[in-house]
Amino acid sequence: MALTYDALGSDLGAFLKRREDGAASFDLLVPDARCAGCMGKIEREVQAVPGVRLARLNLTSKRLSVEFGAGGGANPAAVMAAVTGLGYRATPYDPAAAADAHDREGRALILAIAVAGFGVMNTMMFSVPIWAGLFGQELGPATRTVMMWFSGIVGAPCAIYAGMPFFKSAWRSLKARRANMDVPISIGVLLTLAVSFSETILGGRDAYFDAAVSLLFLLLIGRWLEHRLRARASSAAADLLALQAPTATLVGEGDALTVTPISQVQPGDLLLVRPGERFPVDGRVVAGASELDNSLLTGETAPVAVGAGEVCRAGALNLSGLLRLRAEARSEDSALAAIARLVELGAQSKSRYVQLADKAAAIYVPVVHTAALLTFAGGWMLGLGPREALIRAAAVLIVTCPCALGLAVPAVQITASARLFRRGVLVKSGAALERLAEVDHVVFDKTGVLTEGRPQLVDGDQGALALAAPLARASRHPLAHALAEAAGDGVLASEVVEHPGLGVEGLINGRRARLGRAAFLGAESGGTQTELWFGFDGEAPIRFGFADSVRGDAAATIAALKARGLGVEVLSGDLAGPVGGAAAAAGIATWRAGCTPQEKAALVDALKREGKTVLMVGDGLNDAGALAKAHAAMAPGTALEASQNAADLVFSGDGLAPVVQALDVAQDARKRAMENFGFAALYNLVAAPAAMLGFVNPFVAAIAMSGSSLVVTLNALRTGARR
């Protein structure tokens, strides 16, 4: 449900980024801005707001940055009003979250690629004549040495600069007493540069400057692809969270309303929670009556009535009435905090996961380095002389250098996540895809995952429905909304009055009628079903029953998962009746109801101990701990912040089909990555002995290296192409 900001009623001062000279800036997310027309309209309109110095909309990131002049008078609420007045949704960015807009790491990588590209092209300019000399063309030793010097003077600084990301990462990993893929790359590059310089000085034939730079160039492309995957996922995730507007409305003296980030709410603050908003912190109701939707907290679908003096927990959704709330805890200490701790514990266990590329490096590094060392020692002993032996050892390192290996995984992962992104699935990291491919058991939450997460009419007479519909259309309550949806379009009741926490009253064809809770109509509530009563004045009330219906494609999705040999079960915090019903409708035999968040996390742990690799699909706060503990986790885009943070993948849309698609693409990605590793191993099996025997010269090295990278990249592009 979208929040509405009334320009005069609330102060958005907390979202301003103030500078020392009195100027300030303000960042907004405008997700619906798509074309030149939108951009022109929004910029013109915002520019016209008094106090605004500059408004610029970034159409790629959908971010509108507004700068206010130094003269004070910065009025972010007026800017919000201008944008929403044009019919666009707009949400303010928390200044802390917006600080990361400039992507320093990405720029550094791009610059390293540019320098490496320059190095490759220009060392090649000198390498080609040297290669010509290898095949007996006319090139005197003196000219060749000059060419090698040129090549070294250009290539070595470029290689040092472009290699910095690898050297730094290798150093960090060595300090932690581990060897990642960057260690052999760094050793290979540095040794190659050293040998090439010594050969140049001694007037030898083999200088590998071009090979060192082009190796780094190709690897940097892989590194940059990986970085983009992460950067795009994190910015998309930030947008999703900004859209949930983590704000609270403070009521100050004289009923002045101020909108602040949740983190600034203190215990004792008086807060206003409108219908359709979530409770920002735990608190006690001071005034007002309403109903709460606790489904994201506990998994219960039935609304709970609250009145003055009752405690509401952060994350619950206010359904019908305006509530004034006295905050009882800060957001860090609210009910959310216990769940956040569960998430932290789970994240630690996930960080112990070793990625495929690092597993490959753990095998590859010792093998290649032993081979190079043996080449050097063996060659020297067999009478090659130390110089020739060292050249051959360097050739082994450079020709087997993990160029293909370095590209094998990132190229596959970027292809896979781009394909999933187009289907509305956001992959947060490459490791997430790898973990997803290993899953053999899927655990679903019920509310909001297996089911729609909102009530639908299941029990009601058609004639009665037509009678009640005019009143239902006039109410914003979710149950009334479901009733109106079932009835279709039609007339509205007149003189409608909402009684918060009770229901609506109005005139239908001149007759007074009521729609609401049983008590509002004076009826006897019966059974556990969520219900709504309707009646004309002086007539017996009629009952409507509601249930949260199972998603349309749930059964097909579960069948598809079972066909792939995966175990499926449901863990829910809701009551046994609705859980059993939903599980049966979706075709799931194993289910458990009434789980607390801690129990859910513990049950996932228990499944792990049984040797199962679990994928958790959940949206509620009560799932966050289980999401974090599971081997892989998915959450729908409607999930709360904590759950989205705990999940590896976030999917949007109305169906569950993305779960199957993501699993398929992840498995496909794993297969491609394995093929790439297989190819790289095969290539090294041929290349390494050839280098040991001295068949490799700089020309052969250059061809072999770029050829193998090309094969690996092309294979990666096949990922998920058939679906």
Add this chain to the structure above:
Amino acid sequence: MNILMFLAPFSLGLGLMAVAAFWWSLRNGQYDDPAGDAARILVDDPEDRPAP
């Protein structure tokens, strides 16, 4: 062959100029909003009229 001593540094200089130009464009935010830059040309600025 002496011409090499002139031509090789000259071509390197050209290459370095290209790298410097790229560095400048990157720092200057030229790649921050490709979609917006493509669309911006279509927006009519009321003050941007040919001189009478």
